[in-house]
Amino acid sequence: MRESIKVFAPATVANVVCGFDILGFAVDAPGDEVIMRRKAEPGVVITKITGDDGRLPMEASKNTVSASVQDYLSYIERTDIGVEIELHKKMPIGSGLGSSSASTVAGLFAINTLLDEPLNRMQMVPFAMKGEELACGSGHADNVAPALLGGFVLxxxxxxLDLIKLPFPESLYCAIVFPEVDVPTRDARRMIRDKVLLKDAVIQWGNIAGLVTGLFMKDLDLIGRSMIDVLVEPVRSILIPDFYKLRDIAMGLGAISFGISGSGPSVFSFAKDKDTADKITLAIKKHLNALQIGCQTYVSPINGEGPRIL
Structure with a gap:
């Protein structure tokens, strides 16, 4: 039995434009790291957090990583276990890239591996969802499920809870830009209408079905023309500087699609190859910098693996 472990868990893109709260996929970078060590006394403690500028709680019941590990140990009836956790934030908080999800998933994957995997990955998703509820008030799975399972998840x-892993074109690249502006997830969720017109719902259903079909058929054109959101994006795009200009830049450089990652402010594009994705991120960064807005960029294929031991 291991005494310590170091785990990486990936960032994720949730919603995937038209799939609000029901679609998400994992990327190779960025992500978070957790180091977990066994200790003699029972209980879960956080001993160190880096990369958060002091924003995250050290108290075990209030931090998503430790709280989800506590829930997990209670469920498998191993509250006699004691662990110390170090959390190393390697990705920006409040980016719309599943920052809390990556931390939580890294912690759950670490404890499950230390204990010789009493649960499979699918069984761990509800514990990660509890962590999301603690972080942003809503226990949705569109970040934690792909972070845990890897790949594209419906x-x-x-x-x-019914999760389905979807196939995807292996050639697909994701170009991500995180503009350094503040869009809290709770506030972004409050903006969304609680009633929608039937005609808008029909458009959205068609697009979700088209996107899923496009993934199965590995049809980039169908994926691209299905990635249109008439319900959430028109409201949330207000929070993102020059959103429609950024979309024009991406599509003009050959993007398959363009949209908001999670609740924003990160935006992402699908591209047919790495070279196109690189060009998109550079052009969007240049535009944002001209507006005096700093940003971070990432280019990655879809991560089919999920968390991994470092």
């Missing part, structure tokens, strides 16, 4: 149902 949440068909929440009650009961």
């Amino acid at each position: 949440i068909r149902s929440y009650k009961p």
Whole structure:
């Protein structure tokens, strides 16, 4: 049995434009790292957090990583276990890239591996969802499920939880730009309408079905023309500087699609190859910098692996 472990868990893009709360995929970078060590006394403690500028709580019941590990140990009836956790934030908080999800998933994957995997990855998703509820007030799975399972995930149902891993074109690249502006997830969720017109719902259903079909058929054109959101994006795009200009830049450089990652402010494009994705991120960064807005950029294929031991 291991005494310590170091784990990486990936960032994720949730919603994927038209799939609000039901679609998400993992990327290779950025991500978070957790170091976990066994200790003699029972209980879960956080001993160190780096990369958060002091924003995250050290108290075990209030931090998503430790709180989800506590829930996990209680469920498997191993509250006799003691662990110390170091959390190393390697990705920006409040980026719309599943920052809390990556931390939580890294912690759960670490404890499950230390204990010789009493649960499979699918069984760990509900514990990660509890962490999301603690972080942003809503226990959705569109970040934690792909972070844990890897790849592209559809949440068909929440009650009961029904997750489906989807195929995807292996050549697909994701170009991500995080403009350094503040868009809290809770506030972004409050902006969304609680009632929608039937005609808008029909458009959205068609696009979600088209996107899923495009992924199965590995049809980049169908994926691109299906990635249109008439419900959430028109509201959330207000929070992102020059959103529609950024979209024009990306599409003009050959992007397959363009949209908001999670609740923003990060935006992402699908591209047919790495070279196109690189050009998109550079051009968007240049535009944002001209507006005096700093940003971070990432280019990655879809990560089919999920968390991994370092």
